[in-house]
Amino acid sequence: MAGFDVCVSGSGAVAMSLALALSADGWKVAWARSPESTKPPATPDVRTYALNARAIQLLERLRVWPALKAHSAPVMEMDVRGDEGGTLSFSAWQQCVRELAWIVDAAELERLLGEALRFAPRVEVVPPVGEHGAPVEAALLAICEGKHSSTRSALGVSFARQEYGHWGVAARLKATQAHHGVARQWFRSPDILALLPFNQPDPLASYGLVWSVPQARAEHLLALSPAxxxxxxxxxxxxxxxxxxxxxxxxxxxxxxxxxxxxxxxASRWTGPGWVLLGDAAHQVHPLAGQGLNLGLADVDTLVAVLKQARADEPWRAPGDERTLRRYARQREWPTKAMAGLTDGLLYLFADQRVPMKDLRNAGMSLVQRLGPVKSWLIGKALDA
Ligand SMILES: Cc1cc2nc3c(=O)[nH]c(=O)nc-3n(C[C@H](O)[C@H](O)[C@H](O)COP(=O)(O)OP(=O)(O)OC[C@H]3O[C@@H](n4cnc5c(N)ncnc54)[C@H](O)[C@@H]3O)c2cc1C
Structure with a gap:
């Protein structure tokens, strides 16, 4: 198969979802994955991801959700606590949704997407993108190479990065009490600690841990024995x-x-003639709101819809036409900046140890808790990255 419509470069969940979605829409896809991605990982990915309704809908369309659901647990309630008595809680029934989110197994998600791609029509695996550009002829190069993307750098796109000096510590846990579908999060400067209800190994009492701590503390935690x-x-x-x-x-x-x-x-630019950035290659956010992959899957959903619409309305335009790609960037840049701003703002708000700030942020949390419409708006944004 030569003369591809799209070359998808990357080996993670965003690249695989995009290749699958494009193939389902009839595009000829070259998948430039790294050879390392076919080998078993040296260490297992212990992360669990909180995925929102839009991400789950995409995975349903890609037909990976029925198998992934067996490795997932629904979040029915969220209980968020500040450091001076502030509380904020959400529940699925209050929001009139079946569940607030799903907690999924990160490794299983990638495995199932890879499995689905083996049987996807119109997808050919090609060597990785090198210094001289795409390894094959394709109208569009979709760069989904994660935060360290070399193709993005080769295109001269800058990626202004602000290190938090914090690490996200992740692990799987089992509890002696049932979680009842409640996700718990504690903002306690400088830590942010989240217990996400999960279904393995114990279907009713397992958690995924995400614990954001300063780097030195993370190194200390990594060196400890399990006990x-x-x-x-x-x-x-x-x-x-x-x-x-x-x-x-x-x-x-x-x-x-x-x-x-x-x-x-x-990224300073998301698109150019014949190329487009998606997922962590375009944006990276703090995992405190569990939104990084949700944003990446929303990028996939949007790009696929924009390309489909352009093919129907303007069939003379190639998929790499910059005018088409700019429609994608316009739809995605604002929600991503808003989410990045929200998580960053929360982080700084909770990093400040001065007493008035402590009081203010805890009072703010409790105020949002009492303001139904504001709370609904916030959760609506998180449900639909
Ligand atoms: C502790 C933690 C918890 C998180 N929790 C959540 C959560 O609850 N919910 C959520 O939505 N998000 C969460 N995230 C964010 C999520 O992990 C990322 O947003 C997501 O993995 C990004 O996917 P991606 O495919 O864009 O990039 P990546 O997962 O980084 O994948 C890119 C892949 O492409 C490969 N690659 C690089 N260069 C090339 C090349 N030239 N050719 C081929 N392949 C290449 C890379 O090796 C990598 O395998 C969390 C992140 C962390 C650190």
């Missing part, structure tokens, strides 16, 4: 919220502990 890590985690939860241990029970590790450096970043 020491569990003790520090329990202590941190107890200090954040004395009522939590009674609700959560004892926590024990069911996976290794891993950590990722956290940063905020935006």
């Amino acid at each position: 020491e890590f569990e003790r520090e985690l329990q202590d941190a939860i107890l200090q954040s919220d004395p009522t939590a241990p009674a609700k959560v029970g004892e926590l024990s590790l069911t996976s290794p502990v891993a950590a990722w450096p956290l940063a905020l970043a935006q």
